[in-house]
Amino acid sequence: MDEEYVEAVLRLVEQVPPGRATTYGAIGDLVGSGPRLVGRVMSQFGDAVCWWRVVRADGSTPDFLAERAGARWQAEGTPVRARPGRSCAVDLVRCLHVPQVTD
DNA sequence: TACTTGACATTTT
């Protein structure tokens, strides 16, 4: 495993301020790898960072974390838009935040 | 070594 890559991802996630969120695709693009890699890293080290600030391209999280993520968003004041019949998703139009690659 | 799976995204049916 490339620890450098992992650290880079975790760093970007840590750079996301409360009340905001970023997407796997954005991080993947910033680190120069596909979004799946970011997801994989999160599955292993996600608990080490604010994973709820990392959402899918549609602004939502996997169903596993939908509840917990929703609670976090509400606690942090992240703008979430209710999805009819589904879990809530953060309003990326409002809170999408792309961390800097200033390494 | 080959196939399947995964905290994803984008394009075409």
Added chain:
DNA sequence: AAAAATGCCAAGT
């Protein structure tokens, strides 16, 4: 609008 197909990279079986 919703579902399927394709691309992507790495790990597990």
